[in-house]
Each structure stands twice: as C-alpha cells, then as structure tokens.
Amino acid sequence: MDYHAFDKLSYGLYIVSSEAGGKAAGCIVNTLGQVTVSPVQVAVTINKENQTTRTILESGKFSATVLAESASMELIGRFGFQCSRDVDKFAGFAWARDINGVPYVTEQCAARFACTVVNEVDLGTHILFVARVDDWAVLDDVPQMTYDYYHAVKKGLTPPKASSYRPPEEKVTGWRCTVCGYIYEGEALPANYKCPICGQGAEVFEKITG
Known part of the structure; x- marks a missing residue:
C-alpha cells in the first residue's frame, strides 16, 4: 500500500x-x-x-x-x-x-x-x-x-508525535535531530550547531548510520 x-x-x-x-x-x-x-x-x-x-x-x-x-x-x-x-x-x-x-x-x-x-x-x-x-x-x-x-514552501517537518508522522523513506548521510527529525547532511556536525526547526543544540543530534 x-x-x-x-x-x-x-x-x-x-x-x-x-x-x-x-x-x-x-x-x-x-x-x-x-x-x-x-x-x-x-x-x-x-x-x-x-x-x-x-x-x-x-x-x-x-x-x-x-x-x-x-x-x-x-x-x-x-x-x-x-x-x-x-x-x-x-x-x-x-x-x-x-x-x-x-x-x-x-x-x-x-x-x-x-x-x-x-x-x-x-x-x-x-x-x-x-x-x-x-x-x-x-x-x-x-x-x-x-x-x-x-x-x-516552508520545507517544514512533521513532529514525531503528530497523527500524520511517517519516518523518512530516503537514506542520507548525516545527523538527525532527536527532537524534531530534522536532518543535517554531512559527516561532521559543528559543535555549536542549532537545529533550524526546533532550535535545539548539537547535543540532541544522533549520527545516521544507514
């Protein structure tokens, strides 16, 4: 389906x-x-x-x-x-x-x-x-x-707790915000990076391994 x-x-x-x-x-x-x-x-x-x-x-x-x-x-x-x-x-x-x-x-x-x-x-x-x-x-x-x-247009994401949330289908290399799901593409995440969607710091990001 x-x-x-x-x-x-x-x-x-x-x-x-x-x-x-x-x-x-x-x-x-x-x-x-x-x-x-x-x-x-x-x-x-x-x-x-x-x-x-x-x-x-x-x-x-x-x-x-x-x-x-x-x-x-x-x-x-x-x-x-x-x-x-x-x-x-x-x-x-x-x-x-x-x-x-x-x-x-x-x-x-x-x-x-x-x-x-x-x-x-x-x-x-x-x-x-x-x-x-x-x-x-x-x-x-x-x-x-x-x-x-x-x-x-806004390129917004769907919060994980939303009724219509679905995990991303595509696989990318980078870091995922564990709060809102935003993905930063790249091998290294800057230490002072702030999520552009939810404003959280680099400490809440997890490495995407595959």
Whole structure:
C-alpha cells in the first residue's frame, strides 16, 4: 500500500493551547476540524504524551488558532517541536486570553476559537477531543497555512508525535535531530550547531548510520 495516498487529504496547521493550575501549554496540530454547526462543535486529535493533552484533560477547555500562511518558522518551531514542560511557549509572542481564560497566540494567525470539551475518545496513541465552540473571531484576513504549503514552501517537518508522522523513506548521510527529525547532511556536525526547526543544540543530534 502507498502511504502517499494520505498526502492527498487536505489539512491546515493550528495552535491548540490550554491552561491548568496556572501552567499554560500549547502545541501545533493538523487535525482540527468543524464537525457540527448546531451547536457549533470542533474535533481535534492530540498525542497522549503531549503536555497540552494532559492540560486539556485537567482543564476541560482549549483555545485553537489558525496559523497564517506567513507564520514564521520560529513560531512553528516553538509550538511544534518543543515541550511546554520545559519552555514558556508564549514568551516573546503576542497573546491574549479568550472568554474561558485560556491563553492563545494573537499574532501570525487568521482566526481563533474558544472551546469547551464535551467528549473524549481514546484512540490508542492519541485522544480525540470533541468540543463546543463558545466564541470565535477572525484575527487577520490573510490566507491560512495549509499542511501542503508548510511542507512544499516552508520545507517544514512533521513532529514525531503528530497523527500524520511517517519516518523518512530516503537514506542520507548525516545527523538527525532527536527532537524534531530534522536532518543535517554531512559527516561532521559543528559543535555549536542549532537545529533550524526546533532550535535545539548539537547535543540532541544522533549520527545516521544507514
């Protein structure tokens, strides 16, 4: 079977964020979608190991923003390839709170949704959250980023915990970032090298042996 068939499905890129016990968390997903109109409900699937998942399970609420096509790799790298347990993902970016008190990024985004979870489905590695949309707004009248644009134009990678992640098919000589999967091609990795996707240092890279 050809897994490239799944590449024909259309996705966007979204930041899903939540807060519980005074601790905020957020991650990038490509699985957000509207499922009903009356009431307005959305569904999103997030890996069980994500801190964002644990935070949503505790708070029962989340905010979702639609990334603009012009969103920077710095923003994507922060929310897509770093952990909320280790990093304040909102630091340095403009943000606000929705009507449920949940923080959300206000820059480089096209729209936002304030959501309350009404159902959860265990999918094994992931949890599917179904949520009522309590409030929504357009943040900027700009094109939203599609998953295809992210890969084709931004040359972005898929985080290993993402629902659509697949290991690279081609074999190359070089070093792989163990955080985001970025591959540095070459025999020697500079000691002060920083991953251009997730910003991690050379110490998290592993040699590709074949």
